[in-house]
Amino acid sequence: MADKQDLNAGFTGTPVEQPEGLARVAQTAASGVKREVYAVTVGARDHPHTASALLLGIGIVAFGFGYLLGRSSAESLARSYWR
Template sequence: MVDKRDLDAGFTGTPVEPPEGLAKVAQSAASGVKREVYAVTTGARNHPHTASALLLTIGLVAFGFGYLLGRSSLESSARLWR
């Protein structure tokens, strides 16, 4: 039979040694991203109309930029084939 004390001796969720090198940088970056995402979601929750207007504006600008790039690419490739 397995003793209950043996089961409690497993991984507790915190590493014995603190992270070093790349692991430390990755952990720091992940915590920074989590803080920024939380700040953005809090702002969007407090100001839903501003957030939706901002997203719509960014989408329209991105669409217009892509359209212009597509048009210029189409015109330059037509000149090459003549």
């Protein structure tokens, strides 16, 4: 049977050379996003009522904002059409 040192020929899970430049920035950003998503999911799991109320509130505000933008766009379009 071979030693553990002899089995280094395959993929070990970590690259031999550390990424540089854009690859390093992308890897750092991806790990940061993963940490933040994990933190949000843990918070939502610990406080499900707060998370659902927050999500519902954001949805209502987004709907209202979109409604107001659409209404103002329709009003300005109607005025410019008749001129």
